[in-house]
Amino acid sequence: MTRDLLIESNALVRMMKKLKYLKEKIRMWNKLNKEKSHKSKRSLLAELADCDAIIDKGEGENNVINRRTEVVNLLQEVKKKNSLEAAQKWAIEGDENSKYYHGVINKKRNRLSIRGTWIDSPSLVKSEFLSHFKNRFEQPNSNRLHMNMHFSNTLSSVQVADLECQVSKEEIKKTVWDCGIDKSPGPDGFTFGFYHRPISLIGSMYKIISKILANRLVVVLGGLVNEIQSTFVADKQILDGPFILNELVQWCKKKKKQSLVFKVDFEKAYDSVRWDHLDDIMRKFGFGEKWCMWIQSCLRFSKGSVIVNGSLAEEFQIYKGLKQGDLLSPFLFILVMESLHISFQRVVDVVLDCLNRASGLRINMTKRKLLGISVEDDKVKQAAAKIGCNTLKTPFSYLGSKVGGCMSRIQSWNETIERMACRLSKWKLKTLLIGGSGEFSTTSVRKMIDVFMLPEVSSKTRWIKAVPIKVNVHAWKVKLDGLPTRLNISRRGIDIESILCPMCGKAVESTSHIFFTCQMSKEILRKISRWWDIDYMEISSYEEWLDWILNMRLSVKSKLLFEGVCYVLWWHVWSFRNKTIFGSQIPSKAMIFDDVVSRSFYWCRYRCKVSFSWIEWLKKPHLISL
Incomplete structure (x- = not known):
């Protein structure tokens, strides 16, 4: 070694x-x-x-x-x-009807599903995937065209020296600390929080090097690229392009100016960039020898491997393209695209052909279209026939936004509304209003339930954000006596053996008895009261419990936290009741109070913005405020 x-x-x-x-x-x-x-x-x-x-x-x-x-x-x-950040995220979103939860389910479903022709040989499947991606990144032809053009914007000697100066310890520390601690930089799954210790900078070494180079490059990038470049440049936004184009189209229509708009798109842009072309562009911009060597080292030592059905295929060498997700890739691609802007002074067809031979970037022939503004349709069709493309009508989609139409009219947004309706599930569509923000929230659902679905009552729906939705819904059913207790089941005409409480066997199993008057529930609530250092009170119904909560000598936020603990208590009591009736083993009563304390800490700790420790939760929970 x-x-x-x-x-x-x-x-x-x-x-x-x-x-x-x-x-x-x-x-x-x-x-x-x-x-x-x-x-x-x-x-x-x-x-x-x-x-x-x-x-x-x-x-x-x-x-x-x-x-x-x-x-x-x-x-x-x-x-x-x-526990890592993944466990924290699961505590927040994993048990609920959220995007993260459905993402986990869909990922597993997609990983297990196979569509198309069935192939029995795993080696044949691997070889096909390997051949496809190996050909995608194979070594390009050595014969290529060189872009002999003058670059007006170049680096000064001072800028070159700053780019190639020795990396300091402060720069490395700032780079590592700027990375999110919940990000996993490599395939080993360790987060940057783990890699803060010097001995374990293994999986994130390239990420740190790439971020250092990107931080240096972004300082000089604004002086190299043209002002029309609106992506990955300081003080500019990617939406500037659609906004400017939309204003231009509206101005042409208003002034009745005849104009042609040519829309183009590159095929596999990042994967097609040639490294030798990138090296030429950087040298024309005035980058030094050492900097060019650093960039080429980051690119040329790249290898790829395809995971097929959970198994890694053979590694293959990558000879072109920029890495998707690499911090350097957007800025290097901007430098490559700046050469296109410089070459626009020449004839368009010649320039595009030269760019294809030099950098590997090729126009997507199926996506290019010609738009005519205040021009007769026949002339637009004739021009499109000469260029070899289709015609484009307004409004059309550009970078995900509609341009060309009068966006102040309601009809112009019909397609956007229809697309949103198709992507939303039916139940979520009903909870979103056109005049709202377009985002789903628990508050909006609660308001909709209170206003449109439930009969008018004096008390509002109580919702504690510190516990999951399922626990809030369970508490809501406790309030409405909507749980399938033995008394409620018998009232619905269903014949059951007994309507007595399965936990004590001394009274009829109703909602009030299970959660408020049953001896086991009273003992656990008495322990919770001692834990919170508050006076215990005998309670026989939900209304008495709510009145007890409202009259406590606690702050408003502490009351919400205690109410959430009570919700967790009801959740575990109901779970204990179900395990007693339907489980194969009788559960332990001694675990209920411990489960309430630990589970409420787990949910409240990761769902609240306030940070508190396990010791604080055990000793002084009443001093914690959300």
Whole structure:
């Protein structure tokens, strides 16, 4: 390993070999840590089960209860160490009818689905995918045209020196700290939060190098490209293009000016850029030898591999194109496209042909169209026939926006509204108003339910953002007595064996009894009151519970948090009731209070903007405000 590093003169290659050597060591270290963590967690769970068994027998003394509390705290610490940003996102969106939840489901469904012709041989499937992408990035023909044009905007010697200066520790630190800690830079799945430690900059090494070069390039990019460039340039927006074009079309119509608009699109733009052409462009802009070598090193050591049905195919060398998602790619592509702007002084057909031979960028013949403004249709058709394209009528789509029509008219937005309606599910479409912001929110659904669906009542629907939607809906059913309790089932004419409470067997199972007067629910609520350091009160109905909440000597935000804990309590009590009736084993009553504390912390901690620790949640929850 050391000998190979001494022979190799390229610093990036030496670094790559070092990372390969450390890769196996990191894997072994990670495997040992996982095994150790799993073993420790299994022993803690076994000890917790023993403590619960002793408590259920009624033999639990203070030392057993104290030891059980210590074990629960240790389990929480194990979970905290193993949790990453993905777990936080699942706590926020994973259990709800959200875009993230459906994305996970659709991803799994798409991964398992196979469309088209069935092929039994995995090797044949891999070879076809490999052949397709290998041909896509194969080495281009060495014979190409060179763009011998004068570039008026070039770098000064001071700018070249700044680009090629030695990288400082402060620059590296700023680059790493600017990266989001919830982003996974490599295929190993470790986030930048993990890579903050110096020893573990392995999966993110290229990302850091690329971001350093991109940060330097963006400083000088504005002085090189023309002012009409509106993407990835400071103080400019990508929507400037559609806005300017729309104003131009409207002006031509208003002034009755005859104009032709030619719409073009490049085929596989990023994947078709030639590296030798990019190198020529950078040298014409005045970039130094060292900078060009850095950029070429980032490009030429690229390899690709295709994942087919979860299995990696053979690696292949990439000989052209810019990496999708690379921080450098947009800025390098802008430099390539600036050569097109400079060449517009020549005849259009000749320039486009030269660009195709030089850089690999080719006009998509199926998408180019000709638009006539205040020009007779026959003349537009004749011009389109000479160019070899179709005609374009207003309004048309440009960068996802409609241009050319009178956008102040309602009819001009009909197509946009229809497209939104097709993409939205029926239930979500009903909750969105044309005059609204166009975004789905829980508040809008709650208002719609209160105004349009439910009968008018004196109290509004109560909604706690600190707990998931399913828990809020369950609490809403508790308020309306809409849960399928044994009493409600018998009222609907369904014959059941008993209508007594399955948890105590002493009273009829109604909503008020399960959540307010049952001995088990009262004991847990009494523990929650002691935990929150508030006075406990005997409650027999939802109305009494709500009056108790409103008259507490707590801040408004603390009341909302306590109300959310009560919602979680009801959720776990109902779950315990269902497991008692339908489960194969009788659940442990000793776990309900612990589950309420831990689950409410898990939901409230990651769904609220306020940060608080597990110790603060256990000792002083009433001092936490949302």
